[in-house]
Amino acid sequence: MPDVNRELADFLRRARAAVDPERAGLPADTRIRRVPGLRREEVALLASVSTDYYTRLEQGRRITPSASVLEGIARALDLDAAGRTHLGHLTGTPLTGISHPPAVQRVRPGLHQFLDALDAQPAFVLGRRTDVLASNRLARALLTDFNRLPAPERNYARWVLTSDEAREVFVDWEDQARAAVESLRLELGDASGDPATLALVDELRDLSPHFARWWSEHRVYQRTFGTKRLRHAVAGELTISYESFGLPGDPGQTLFVYTAEAGTTSRQAMDLLASWIATPSH
Structure with missing residues (x-):
């Protein structure tokens, strides 16, 4: 039996226990349990597979389960994101992080502290459907104070597409707005049944003719890194680079950090803005 099958069998047995x-969520059962955890037939029931099929998996047989079967087993065994990832590695079939992400998106305290520590770099965290979950002072000064917006409006795509402020801030507004639409379109493919995402799409269709036109083109875009040209009332014009970082411990959350090259007028503008917000009146 190959090593990978032995490891899969051992992992499944330990997860079941x-x-x-x-x-x-099993039906009532008065039988005495002689071992901890679920029985094999119970895992099979919860995963919607036959007991014989699941038993062969636990025995390390030469089986290549489909993604849907693995999803069922992951749910039955209540695997967390790490467990699901490991199951995907063992079977060669990648699984998504968490099949049912929490309805309320929250940024953990340590990440808030990290954002605050980046006092020379604008940084913020986007969640599902580009909701702005957290931002540091410099990001709020450079873009907008998302904290002052009503909670339903703290959404990056919504702000870019519907606010006059975004049109003033982004010199290349059309490029940035289109990228926001295409990023949202990409996300919808992985969250097609999410009511909040569908509601946002419907709202933006009504609020923005640009959104309706670009959305109908069905183009997708994944923001990983790039540049933006901005115009700020205090700092003037500047060109910034951005990098995005997925947060493994928080699926669906992405950290964005803006930087400006040292020795450039853009870096000087960023430093001026940082100094401006550090004064007592700001």
Whole structure:
């Protein structure tokens, strides 16, 4: 039996033993449990596969389960993001991080502290459907104070497409707005059943003719890195680079950091803005 199959069998057995039967949503069963966790037939029931099929997986047989079967097993075993990733590695079939992300998006305290520590670089965290979950002072001074917006309006795509402020800030507004639409279109492919995402799309269709036109083109774009040209009332014009960082511990959240090259007028403008917001009146 190949090593990968032995490892898969061992992982499945240990994961099954760690599941609390009372919390698994199983039908009432008065039989005495002689081992911890779920029985094989219970995992099979929860995963919607046959007991024989699941048993062969636990025995390390030469089987290549489909993605849908693995999703069912991951749910039955209540695997977290790391467990799902490991199951995908063992079977050669990648699984998504968490099948049902939490409805309320929150940024962990340590990440808030990290954003605040980046006092010379604008930085912010976007969640699902480009919701702005956190930002540092320099990002709020450079773009807009998202904290002052009503909670439903703290959304990057919505701000870029519907606010006069965004048109003033971005010299290349059309490029940035189109990229926001195409990024949202890409995300919808992975969250087609999310009511909040669908509601945002409907709202933006009504609010922005540009959104309706670009959305109908069905183009997609993934923001990973790039440049933006901005115009600020205090700092003047500047060109910034941005990098994006997925947060492994928080699926669906992305950290964006803006930088300006040392020794350039853009860096000087960024430093001027940082100094301006550091004064007591700001």
